[in-house]
Amino acid sequence: MKDRLLVVGNLAKDVVDDVETYGGSAANLALAAKRLGLSVGIMSVLGRDGFSNKYRRFLEEQEINLDLTPSVLKELPVCTIVSSENVIASSRWEDNGCHPAMDEMSLDENAINMFGLVHLVSCPPKLANRLSELNVDLSYEPGPMLVEDPTYFDDKVARESTFIFANKEEYEVIKNKINSLFGDNSLKKTLILVVTLGSEGVLLLQGREKPKHISIPPELVVTEVIDSIGAGDNFKAGFLTGFMKGRSVDESVQIGMEMGAECVKQKGGLLLESKVSKIKLKYNL
Secondary structure (H helix, E strand, O other): OOOEEEEEOOOEEEEEOOEEEEEOHHHHHHHHHHHHOOEEEEEOOEEOOHHHHHHHHHHHHOOOEOOOOOEEEOOOOEEEEEEEOOEEEEEEEEOOOHHHHHHOOOOOHHHHOOOOEEEEEOOOHHHHHHHOOOOOOEEEEOOHHHHOOHHHOOHHHHHOEEEEEEEHHHHHHHHHHHHHHHOOOOOOOOOEEEEEOHHHOEEEEEOOOOOEEEOOOHHHOOOOOOOOOOHHHHHHHHHHHHHHOOOOHHHHHHHHHHHHHHHOOOOOOOOOHHHHHHHHHHOOO
């Protein structure tokens, strides 16, 4: 059970330059973690349309457990991405009822408890809150919607989590709440905050320890970024895999950096298995 990860978040159809692809942070993270050696499941919702059916078959072929992912939507949410010179210029999100459906999902506590860690990635607030009431180990990533809707950070969920993940922009939104949380003597566990700073590395805050800035090692510095989509998902997959396989927090950050660096060298957020295999072998995962 220690090496079983459940990723809770949305699945989506990404449309980039009129090309439809499998999307959603939950899948990017889950697939990377699976290829690094974890047993992985996804808790989400799929549609009953043809694209959703193909998506389900694809994930199951990759040995991702979808027992907690019912097909209850008419169709998947759609993220239409407009890119310019390999940089996202804008995107439009059509939820298609995904987040309301996830908020109302029934929770099979026995099935959820089969996983050693439950990672919430941009998880709808109501569902995140209900999951925090179960006896499970949580990893919490409020996600990019936090910038527009601060309710995506829930203090109650954060208190029940082992990890909180944010990027630089998201951290600015929750900084005051984080400072208050880390200063609270009533916390039952040692909370670890991981803030990804892009080319500036990672900010790490662990319990009562002083904040630590970890720079990207010279050998991992990427001078020409092709596409940054999915780099954060791959970082978190590397970090969580390392931690769940007994590595220290610092080494887990290193594994995450390796995954993120490989991701920005290619187009698209799903790393080739050959690239993941090299990282898996290097760290004996």
